[in-house]
Amino acid sequence: xxxxxxxxxxxxxxxxxxxxxxxxxxxxxxxxxxxxxxxxxxxxxxxxxxxxxxxxxxxxxxxxxxxxxxxxxxxxxxxxxxxxxxxxxxxxxxxxxxxxxxxxxxxxxxxxxxxxxxxxxxxxxxxxxxxxxxxxxxxxxxxxxxxxxxxxxxxxxxxxxxxxxxxxxxxxxxxxxxxxxxxxxxxxxxxxxxxxxxxxxx
Amino acid sequence: xxxxxxxxxxxxxxxxxxxxxxxxxxxxxxxxxxxxxxxxxxxxxxxxxxxxxxxxxxxxxxxxxxxxxxxxxxxxxxxxxxxxxxxxxxxxxxxxxxxxxxxxxxxxxxxxxxxxxxxxxxxxxxxxxxxxxxxxxxxxxxxxxxxxxxxxxxxxxxxxxxxxxxxxxxxxxxxxxx
Numbered sequence: 572x573x574x575x576x577x578x579x580x581x582x583x584x585x586x587x588x589x590x591x592x593x594x595x596x597x598x599x600x601x602x603x604x605x606x607x608x609x610x611x612x613x614x615x616x617x618x619x620x621x622x623x624x625x626x627x628x629x630x631x632x633x634x635x636x637x638x639x640x641x642x643x644x645x646x647x648x649x650x651x652x653x654x655x656x657x658x659x660x661x662x663x664x665x666x667x668x669x670x671x672x673x674x675x676x677x678x679x680x681x682x683x684x685x686x687x688x689x690x691x692x693x694x695x696x697x698x699x700x701x702x703x704x705x706x707x708x709x710x711x712x713x714x715x716x717x718x719x720x721x722x723x724x725x726x727x728x729x730x731x732x733x734x735x736x737x738x739x740x741x742x743x744x745x746x747x748x749x750x751x752x753x754x755x756x757x758x759x760x761x762x763x764x765x766x767x768x769x770x771x772x773x
Numbered sequence: 774x775x776x777x778x779x780x781x782x783x784x785x786x787x788x789x790x791x792x793x794x795x796x797x798x799x800x801x802x803x804x805x806x807x808x809x810x811x812x813x814x815x816x817x818x819x820x821x822x823x824x825x826x827x828x829x830x831x832x833x834x835x836x837x838x839x840x841x842x843x844x845x846x847x848x849x850x851x852x853x854x855x856x857x858x859x860x861x862x863x864x865x866x867x868x869x870x871x872x873x874x875x876x877x878x879x880x881x882x883x884x885x886x887x888x889x890x891x892x893x894x895x896x897x898x899x900x901x902x903x904x905x906x907x908x909x910x911x912x913x914x915x916x917x918x919x920x921x922x923x924x925x926x927x928x929x930x931x932x933x934x935x936x937x938x939x940x941x942x943x944x945x946x947x948x949x950x951x
């Protein structure tokens with residue numbers, strides 16, 4: 572018998588359908604084989620797809636939300652992936668690429684509230700004990716220093732190196748202006764013939 | 774208890790504690806009973822060993838260097854995990870309010886009123902409990918910069934609401950200082 576699980580938020584409704592995987596010894600209420608899903612993003616569209624599309628959505632949207640929490644949103648989802656999401660003038664552009672040839676990608680612009688709804692639905696899906704499906708996503712780690720660098724204003728970022736270079740130039744100029752200590756001129760080579768030996772009186 | 778943390782148990786850096794405490798303060802600004810809710814949630818989630826009462830909870834939050842009364846020691850990893858879980862549970866409870874603040878579908882006038890009310894309460898709490906000579910506090914109270922920073926905190930609360938937000942929020946609080 573086909574099972575249906577629903578995850579709902581104000582602007583987002585996700586419904587997954589599937590069957591228990593009997594060969595893996597799953598219970599009657601566990602979805603181990605996903606036969607399809609539908610995602611209703613209110614005011615936008617209703618999407619339908621297969622397991623790999625849903626997995627691609629989890630793999631793109633949740634890491635994007637992680638980046639947003641650090642204040643450095645960046646595109647998640649590679650060129651050939653079915654789902655990609657990127658920041659777009661204060662909103663979030665969700666791009667859904669069809670596997671059918673000659674079908675242009677569907678682009679949706681979500682505001683923060685709509686994206687938060689989608690993230691909550693995907694979180695509920697990922698943590699649902701009634702679902703025995705792998706939703707892999709890269710481990711959530713602190714960002715590297717260079718990933719956070721552009722969170723700091725440019726002026727602050729370049730201030731320290733500029734001051735360093737300035738101090739170096741200034742010290743070079745000052746040291747160039749300092750008079751060099753005159754080396755004592757070497758005494759002219761002793762010419763025994765030119766030097767008159769003191770005559771001794773006597 | 775939801776998903777177990779995947780990173781090694783390290784204490785949160787001082788900047789992470791600062792942000793976490795500000796997020797908890799935002800929750801208090803949104804909910805007048807936010808302080809009580811934190812204590813109640815701590816008991817409900819089984820953190821009575823780590824944070825047995827409101828004084829202990831307050832002491833952990835006082836590791837935030839922006840506070841008027843600060844503590845030099847940092848919360849242990851278990852204590853900071855408990856604080857993060859309380860924050861994500863509070864955000865979950867307040868999610869409808871967070872959502873309405875962030876939504877562009879709300880009528881602009883209503884949205885502006887909500888932001889004004891929230892920013893007013895946040896400013897009151899900041900003036901009452903925080904060191905006003907610190908640059909970080911002055912920026913939050915600045916009429917130009919403050920609204921942007923408040924929005925970032927509300928956005929962070931919305932994206933870390935619920936059990937799924939714990940790992941996300943913790944990873945972002947562990948970010949290095951640039």
